[in-house]
Structure formats: C-alpha cells, structure tokens
Amino acid sequence: MQPLDFSTVIQTLTQNAQNVWMPHFFPEVVVCVTIVLILLASICLKRTARTTFALALIGLLVALCGIGSQLNVVGSGVSANPGEYFGGVLIWDGFTVPVRGMLLLFAILALSLSGSTMKFGARDATDFYTLLLGSTLGLLVLAQSNNLLMAFVGFEMASIPGYALVGFQRHRLRSSEASLKYLLYGAAASGVMLYGISLLSGLTGTLSVSQLGSHVAAIGSQATGATASHAVIFSLLLIFVGFAFKLSLVPFHFWAPDAFEGASAEVAGFLSVGGKVATFSLLVRMSLALSGSMTGEAAKLVLPLGIGLGVVAMASVTFGNLAAYFQKNVKRLLAYSTIAHSGYMLMAVAALLVLRSPEGASSGIDVKQVTQQCIEGLVFYLFVYVFMNIGAFGLTALMRNHFGSEDLEGVKGFGRVFPIHGACLVVCVFSLVGLPPLGGFWGKFVVFYSLFMASKISTFMMVVLLVGGLNTVFSLFYYIGILKAVFLGEPREGSSSLVAASSENGLAMLIALPILLLGMFPGAATDFASEMARSLVR
Amino acid sequence: MSNTIAQDLATYLAIAWLTPLLSFVIAIFNGFKWGRTSRNAAFAATAAIATGFVSSAIAMNRWICEIGGWDKLLHPDHHEHHAYAGVFYDLATFGSLKLSISYYIDSLTLTMFCMVTFIATCIHIFAMGYMSEELAETYDDHQAHVTRPGRFYRFFAFLSLFCFSMLGLVIAGNIFQVFVFWELVGVCSYLLIGFYTERRSANVAANKAFIVNRVGDFGFIIGLMILWTYTGTFTFSNAHMEGAAPGLFEIIAAQATGASEAAHHVAAHGALPTVPQTLLIIAGLGIFAGCVGKSAQFPLHTWLPDAMEGPTPVSALVHSATMVAAGVYLSARFYPVFTTEVLTVIAYVGCITLFVAATIAIVATDIKKVLAYSTISQLGYMMLAIGVGGWGAGLFHLITHAFFKSLLFLGSGAVIYGCHHEQEMPKMGGLLKKMPVTGFAMAVGCCAIAGFGIPHTNLAFSGFFSKDAILATALAYSKINPSHSLLFLAPLVTAGITSFYMWRLWFYTFTGKTRDRHVEEHCHEVPKIMFIPLLVLSMLAFGCAWGGEEGVLYSLLHASQPESCAISDAGLPTHHHIHESHETAGVLALTSALLGFALAYLLYCKSVISPAAIKEQLKPLHSFLVAKWRFDELYDAVFVWPSKRVGGFIAGIDRNVFDNAIDGLAASAVKVAKSNRRFDEVVVDGAVRASGEIVSALARTFRVIQTGRARQYVLFVAVGLVLVVAGFFGVILPH
Amino acid sequence: MNDFLFVALAVIAALGAISVVLCRKVVHMAASLIVALSSVAGIFFSLNANFVGATQLMVYVGGTVILLIFGVMLTSMSAKAELKTTPIEAIAALASSVLLLLVFTFTVGSVSWSEHFKLLAGDAAVPKNLVEQGSSSFSSVALALVGVRTDQPNAHSYLLPFEIISIHLLVVLVAAGYLARPRGTQQEADSTAE
C-alpha cells in the first residue's frame, strides 16, 4: 500500500467531482437541492402549499432540463464517456439517461397530479412533496446503479418514503393499515434481497453489476462449479424476490392491492409506475450482464432463468387479470391490472434471456439485433405505461374528489358529468387493454413480438405468448366494466351541476394526449427506444 | 408511366378514404355546437361519402383507361394483373420491423371502393330520414323506457368513422395496416351496435360482438406474426414497384412455384425467404380465424344476429354490406397465401355456415333477424366459393350481395319505420297496399337473393349470376373431388331454403290479412328521402351483375384474380371445368330456388296448408333434432355444472359479484338456450358461459389467497421463495 | 483461544436469535435481540472489522434496539392480553422455514467454501485475506467511503452512497416526523377528501 498523500486525494476528488461526476449527476443534485430548499422554505418563508408545490415543480423541471442537455450529448455521438462513474457505482450511458428522464417526467406528472387533486395544508404539503422527491431520488439512483449495494441503497431510498406516503392520510384506518402492511412486506422482501446480495457478493467477490457476468462465469468454470453455480442461482433468486416485490410480480404481489387501495390514488399511481421503470432498468442490466458471454457450467443456467421468468410472467399476467374480475374498488382493480402489466413487461426480459442463452447463439439468429428489439419493446411499453397508468389513477383521484367514491358503484355516470375526463379515461383504459391505435397496443405488440422471436429457441415461449394473448382478451371484461360504470350508469342526483376545474381538464388531456400520439405516431418514440437499446447492447 | 397512374389512383382513393375522417372530426367537434336539432352532421357525412364515391368512380375510370378501355376489360388478351402498390407514409420502425401506411390498388380495391362508397351514400341518405326522430332535445326510447337527448349527430359521426375505417381496410397495402383498420371497424361496430346504450340488450350485443371478434383477431395476430417472422415483410406485394424488396405474395408464390419465376428477385435481393409448410398452414388458418370472426362464420357467428340491436341503417351498412364482407375480402386478398388444406377448411366452414344459418332463418320471426341469418348464410356462400377455388365467384357474390342485402335491410328499415318500430313479422301482414314502393323494392331484393332469372339470357337478377357462378364452381370441385360432394349439395339445398325463407318474409309482411290492428292503423309509406335510396338500390340489385360472367362486374373482379393459391392448384377446378358445369348448376339452382318460392307461396300467401299445422306436425322432428344433439344438456353436465360446483365449493357462490359483462353473456346464453333456436348457438354461447364460470371460479380462488393479514403475506413470501427455488431447481433446470 | 472465543460468540449469537423467536414478551425479545446483536458485534471485532463492530454496537444495539424498546413502552400500555399465535400458523411457519432451510442446505450449504476460494485464488483481482494480512482495514474503509480505494485501485468506491444517504436520512426524518406529529389540526381536517 503506497503512503497516502491527503492533498492528492482531495485534489483528485475535487477534480472528479467538478469534471465528471457533477455534470453527469446534475439532475439528481438538483433534486437533492430541491428537497433541502423545500425544507428551508418551510422554515423561512410563509408556508403555503402553493409555494412548496412551485418549488418542487421547478426543481424537477430543472432536473429534467439537465437530462435534456445530457440527451443531446448522448444523441450527438460525442458521448461524454459513457460508462461507470462516481467511483464505479453508477452507470452513465445512452440507456440510463433517458430512463432517468422518464422517471423525472413521471415524477413531474405525479407531482402535478397530487398538486391539483390533493387538498392539504401547507405543513402537510411540505412533507408530502419532500417524500415524493425523496422517493424519486431513490428511483433515479436505482435506475443507474452499477453496484448491488448502491442498488440496495436506491431501493430503500425509494421504498421508505413510499411506506410513509401510503400512510399519509393518518386519520384513515385503511391508510395506516395499508402502510403497515406495505412496510412489513417491503421490509421482508428487501431483507431477502439483501441476504441474496450478501451471498452473491460473497460467492463472486464483487458487488459490481457489470462484472457480475465474468465473475459468475469464472465460478462456473472451476471444479466446484456445479454446486457453486447452484448457490449463485439461489442468491440470484433471493435478489429476484426484491425485484418481484417492487414490480409486484406473482407470488410477491400481495402488498400491491392492499397498499394501493389504502393509499390515496395519487400515491398509488406514483408507486405503481416509478418502481417499475427503475427496477426494470436494473433488471435488464443484470440480465444482460448474466447472459450473452457466459461459458461453461454457468452458461447452462441462462435459458432456465429465462424460462423461469417466463413462468413468473405468465403467472402474474393470469393472476392479475383474473383477480381483477370481481373488484369493486377502482384502485384495487387497477392494482391487479398493474400486476398483470408487470407480467407483460417481464415477458420481454424473459425473451431477452432466452435469446441470449447459448442455445440462442447457436441457432443462427442475429442475437444482438433481437436483444435490442426486446429492450426496445420493454422501454416503449414502460414509456406508454407511465402515461396510461398515472392517467388511470389520476382520473380515479378525480372521481374521488367529485363523486366522493372510488367504488364502481359510486362513480357511475362520471364520464357523463365530466365528458373530458371520461374521454381521457377511455384513452387510458383502452390503452391498458392494448387496443390500436393507442400506445398500449404497440407496447404489447412489440413485447409479444420478442416472445415470438424467443419461441424459435424455446417452444415454451410460445406458451407464454399464447397465455399473454389470451389474457388480453380476459382483461377486456373488467376494463370495460370500468367504462361501463363510468359511462352507462346513471349519475347520482345533483351531480350534474358539478363542473371540473379547467386545470384538471388540462392535466387529464396532457396525460391522455401522449398515449394517443404514441399510438398514432410511434415512430419517434421507437427510434428513441432503439437508440437506447443500441447503447445498452453493443 | 405506371408510376404516374399509381400516384393518380392513390390520390383519388386517398381522397375517398380520408373525407369521411374529415367529416367525422367535424361532426364530433361541432356536433355539440350545432345542437341536437341540427341536420348539419348528416349533411357533412353524406357530402363526404358522396365525394368519396365520385372520387372512387374517377379512379375506376382512370384505371380502365389505363388498361385500354372497356373492350379490353371485357375481352382481355391475356391475364395480366394490373396492381399498384406504394407507401403513403412511414409510421415507425421497431428494429427490422418496418410499419407504414401503404396502399395496394387493383381492380378489386377499386370495385370495393365504388361499392362501399355508393351503398354508404344511399344508406346515409336513407338514415337522414330514418334517424330523424333523434333530431330532438328529448327522445323517448320506448324499449328502454327512458327519455334522453337525441343523438343525431353522434350517429352520423360514427357512421363516418366507420366508412373511414372500412375504406382504410380495403386500401391497405400491408397486413399490419389491415389489422389496425380491422380493429377500428370492430370498434365502430361496437359503438354503432351499442348506439342505444340505454337498452341492456344493445349493450350485451355490443360487448358480445366485440369479444367474439377479439377471439378471431387473436388468430389473426398469430398468422400475421408467423408470416412476418419468416418473410420479414408486412407488405402484400411490391411486384409492380421497380427495385423494391419482394412482398409477401411474391415470396409465397416463389416458394410455391419453385425458384424459376423468382429468379430475377434472387439476382436483385439474394435468396428469398421461405415459410415452412406447417407454419404456412397455421398462418393461413390464423388469418382465416380473423375472417371467421369478422364475417360471422361458424362457430363465431352468434354475434351478428344480436348486432341487429343497432339502428337499421347500421345493420344495412355495417352488418350486411360492408364490414362483415371484410372477412371475405381479406380471405380473397390472402388467397395467394392459403394452402390447399386451408382452402378446404374455408370451404367447409362456409358450407356449414350457409346451411346452419339458413335453417335458423326459417323459424325466425323478427324481420331483421331473418335478414341477419340470411346474411350469415350468404357470407357462407362466399367463403365456400373461395374455398373451392371460385375466387371470382365469391367476390362476385360479395358485390351483388352487398347491393341486394342493403336493399333488403333498408326495405325492412322502411317497414319498421312505417310500423313504428314493430319488428315482429307475425304482427305485420298486408302492408303492400299501404307501402307499395317498399313492397316492390323488397320484392326485387327477394328475387335477387333467391337468384331468379332465365338461363341463357341476360334477363336475370344479380343474385342469379353470382350464385350460379358459386354453384358451378362447387359442382366442378365436387366432380374432381367426389369425396367433397357435400360442398355442392349443401349450397344447392340451401339455395332452395334461401328462396323459401326470403319469400316467407315477403309474404308474411306484405300479403295476406292484417294481423295486428294497431300496426295496421299507423302504418304509412316512408318519406321520399327514404324511398329514393330504395329505388336506386333496387335497380342495382337487379342489374349490377348484368351480363353475368361476361359482364362488366365480373370482368373487373376477374382482372384481379391471383394466379394461384399458395402451394399448388391440386384439386381445384380450372376455368374449363367450371364452364362445363355451369349449365347444370344454373338449372339446378334455379329449380331449387323456384321450389322454395313455390313452397313459401303455398304456405304463406295462399295458405294452402297452415304453417302452424306444419310446425305442429314437424315438432317431433324438430325436438328430435335438438334432442338428438342434446348439446346443451351435455355441455351443462360436462363443463358448466362441475365448474359451478368447484366455484361454489371454493368460495361460495356469490351471484351478486358477477361481473356484468360475463353475466350479460351468460344471460344471453341462457336466453338463447331457452328460446326455440338451434343447437349451435347453445354450443357457442355455452362455451362463453362455461369459460366465464371457470374464470370466475379461478378468480374467487385468487381472492381467497389475498387474506389481508400482514403476517400471512410474509409467510407467503417464504412460501413463494420456496416455490420459486423448488420450481427452478426441481422443474425447469432438469429439462 | 481466539478460535474458542469465536465459536462461543457464534453460539451465543445463534442462541440469542433463536430465543428472540421463542420469547413471548416483547421486552424479552428485545433483550434477546441485544444479546444476539452484541455477540455479532463481538464476532466482527474478532474478524478484525473493528469499525463495523463498533458501529454495530453503537447504532444497532445502542440506537435501533433502544428505539424498539421505546416503541414497546409507547404501545404496550393497553395491550394486556398476550397476543398468541394459533398452532396452525406456527406449524405453517415452521414448515416453511424448514423448507427454506432445506433449500439453503442444498444450495449455499453444499458449497465448500475453503475449496471454492482456493480455486479462485489464482485470479489476480482477488484481494488478500484481510485477517491474515493483519493490517488495520480502518483507513481503507474510511478512504473508500470518501471515494478512494487504496486496496484495489479498480474496485468501486462509495462516495456517492455515503453522501446521498444523508439526503435519505433527512427524508426519513421528515417522514417519521410527519407520521408522529399529533393529528387533529384544522388544516388536516380539510385535507380529507374522502
């Protein structure tokens, strides 16, 4: 060990910080600063909910602009050193930058939604927005982490404010109950995940995600390879429990319906989308690291892993759709539909693993290209999902505000009283079903397409595809149930005099419009998605 | 040279295609402003579709000039396929998956455009009169017993949207675009069937149509995926574009005929991809499944009669003349992709459908339901024709059918309008005196659908020519393949049945004595705006097929006929064969039709024998038929009952939580089973019901797991973990 | 001697953990937890991970457990009746944990660690065994936390989590503060939308 010169260390650090880390990490820094500013403002300035909201919104917008400038750099090809930074714990490349942009955009939507639909006092507003931003920060870190420990930190940073957000309506019995359940379930799942991380890092000797592949391959190639590989798989499955919790995949979905029903619709919308975007980003990165270049004993595990994910995806899709059948509470129904949608998205990852298995490499297809296509489909799906799910939950919040109910019985005639909200709901719901020409259709289409490619390697993927396709038919029933209640039911007495605020209308249209645009002109978005996929799979 | 004509045609058709969209947008956004009593929406929609017709006619003219005039069309020197393909707009690229809005124009496209726009124009005009009751601030819906605001503009907006989707489907130059518009016409149909949303039956029917169609569409997607995976293109054909990559049809054709024909492609683009034979069959069946759903073929046909819940102009346009014909149109388009096995399946599906639907039509009493079943039956004829190799005959019938069926529907609409929304035939009778024009028009329609005419002359109704063509092909086919002789006998018998039930309808409605005084008193002839379309359409229903297979219409269609189906023409009759059997088939069909007519005349006009007595006498036979199948009971015993028990055992039956959609389907199944209809409906609806039962049982089980206890959830984490690990190491890894 | 101490600590820790499960009263559970966690801290010391051991003692035993006991005291006032688990649940729990144990035995338990790492030792990237190395790992840990790795130049350094966790703690503070704040203010009465 060479003797340490303290000043050299400091100098290197400042240089790194100034030239490399801060510019790359600018959006997150802005979010951090915004959190601090909100808290400071609540002490110094006269507290109003509006000030806090404005501060949070400006912060997020600035952060998004930061992402925008980074996008330019990524897009221009002058890439500012895509790769690991911040001591290697984060990744900065053409994939993470847009994903972070997606997260920030989503946070802005969630923020504006809660700003316009939740009525709370100044003090509560400060806390709410702080928690929202804190959770967003965690998601941002999670999405770009290249280190399992960093991922865990991001995971907890996203979850813990989430527990508090679910319980934000302290005075409601259901809210506190939901929060407690979410907390206990989340703690158990993250504990399992952490235990898995500890085992995996012990077995491989590294916490790095990008080096995971080579280390696992090294284990597989030695004499004790078979047993050690099993241990690796075990720890990977433990880690997967954490992912599955965040993505609410069967059989680790139990928290989702309860937490979403107990939480306010805005929070439910936030929880249902943000975690997915960030977690899928990490899941894809891990899947890529663990597949493709494997050799020896470890390589044999890629295809089974892919099939395993396929089974989980099938279970999630089927379960989510079937369990949604008899739900009467719109939030709970949407929670189950969330489970199903996670399943659809997971199908893309399953297809990716199958395609990148040694069997795929020897089958003569262009593995790189089809892998890119899988990722492209997933990204597109996520992007549409951001809008359609937050739209659905946001409209549920509006139902609650205007009709005082979130039950299918109670929201009858909502679409008649508020035609614009109704139209936006139609767009969101039909997109969730996957009808053309809405964005959700393309998402499903591309995911099914990757499954189809994968089915050339493993016929099991054809089964997954069939189950997925069958489920789109199933899901129609309960989605149409919402629309039926909202449009065909007779509104309650006296509700016809209700008028929607123009800001609400504007927000609803702002969310619904991209779904429509993504459906009719998916070209731009897919080009972008394929750009992202290309930077991930070189 | 060919480039400019392609551009010209594309421009004209694009105008025809997009003006309805424009009118839809205008109507939707201004409808509210115009007010409920304004006719503006109707004017906009009618003007748009009329523009479409003019534009299509210009395009047709341009095409005929291009090929060298009418003479050339009627007497082509050699079979040459004048088709033009191109791209309007590139939509998106997913990896190697390129999606664009493109066009594929040949004489079939042009004919379809002219037919759709023309009929739609007539129906728009008719609907202005028919829907005029909606022109009010309040409209009393007697069936649903509610008073609601009128929806005049909404109706025309939807109608425009439908026209746009339908034309988009016809002009589409790639399968993907077809699929999108395919879904879009489904959505329009959903909106239009459910137009009277207050009526529960309309809701159920709309849902049913939508869901049944989705079942078929799933097959379509699979077919589409297979074709794309192996050929790498969605485009139909690029043969007429210089330097473009080969389209689907060329690839399949090259595969079928061997490499020789595609040699120049190989030189330009490298070896052509091929599709494995079995997958080609699956793809063909998948695409056909989509057509089965849309064209209401057995076993997915039950949605169409229910769809009659929509307003009658909708039934005329969407559910008889155009949308349901889209399935036939698509089957015809994909003819080059179908293998002989698929064609056989198509023929049999068509054959079963045409017979089954016709038998049901005999006993139906609702005037629109009779027509609905007859539509299904006639669509079956078209499918049969395509299946036995009579490509031209099938499409010939498609066009003639569109004219006479829209005429019949509008006629029935006029009757319903005249009788103040009475649809039950037993309550009508003797209407000819009160409604002479309608009666005359309906008579023309009946003659056309029954296929009356004098052989060896041009003096025949359009249906005669087209049905004759189909039967001749079927006869030729069954001569070559004696084991498939059913494919000729069933349509022959059905020709008689068709004539019988159509004339039964006519005699029931227009002759005899009045059966219901109330209806009689209020009955009146329809206003001018409604009977002018009737007259126009009856002229076309009579004369559109003038000249038969030497006439203009058939020649137009024949010019687009693909050279072969996918693999080989083994077993399919040649032109020569068909020509030989023409005479026999024509005479037989006419005899059969006349017999049917005579029977109907005796039974329902002269009342020589009382129909009721016959019904009474045939009751044992009838019950025997139903009882012999015992399908509903069997089904109950095998599927419904156990799943009910399981569901009840698991969570206790909670009828109240039944989801309305499933409930609606189940209720319709029960209704159908109870009423004196035929077994097949029970089968299909029973399947829907049974799957509903199974799904609900499963769903209840899942609800039980969600116990609501935090500790048990944690336990489930452990259990889930064990499951995942055990499943992985125990099941997945060993394989 | 050192070995004996190590094994003894491990046994005490395991017994502590098991007694946490077996104890009925929450206070007893907390006490057992303290025993278990302190023994783990002892193990950390014996492994030469002094800093971690100290943190374990201070934060975990000193902070977290005190927090838990605080919670016990706050909430146990009215809960006189003991909360019992039904036998079926206990059996289900036991069965699932036995299954987990089995799974564990067949995967991680079957790895022979010494052999595993002996084989991997050829890898140049592998760091030396720190216990054998005998150096104080304290400074390397501290430096890694501020972004400089002295032991393995290419390995990740943890400045970012170290810094960003402060924001996280701030947010957690806000969350806990919000939830613990007494309710019933006028503002909050308005906040209910349902």
Next chain:
Amino acid sequence: MTGDPLSILVWLSAIFFLCGFLCMIVKRNVIGMLIGVELILNAANINFVAFGQLSRLGIDGQIATLFVIVLAAAEAAVALAITLVFYNSHSTIDADRGESLRG
C-alpha cells in the same frame, strides 16, 4: 459443517435469517415483526463481514455492512412511526387486526 470459520459464519447468518423470518411470521405484535426484520438484516451483515474478512470480497463487505446498519436504523425509525400511527388508529399493535383490506 466444518471447522472452517467461514462456514460457521454462513450457517450463523442462515440461522439469523430463518429466525428473522420466523419472527415475522409468528409474532402478532408489530414490534416483534420489526425485530424479525432487524434479524434478517443482521444476517446479511454477518455474511458481508464474513466474506469481506475471510475471503475475497475485501473491504466492500465492511462498507456494505455500514450502509445496511444505517439503512436499518432509518427503516426502523419510519417503521416505528407507522406502528404508532397504526396504534393510534386501531388502539392495538396486533398486526392481525388490520385486515379490512383484503380480497
């Protein structure tokens, strides 16, 4: 199980993990369940330090432990706050009493 200290520690952590899980399943008292969470997190800590000090994970193990301890403390704080809210609204800390959300 051999005398190998690494094996002993891996097994010790497995025991902690299982005890933590069992604790979460059988304790109806929310505090008891939270104690279970602490045990699970400590199981991971034992692993981290063991692999760090006795094999090739290096100081990453110790650092991971430090972060886990901090995160566990933060989680415990929020968990207790939520427990308090639950207690205030339900007047009990019996986790089984919260079962109005189900199905």
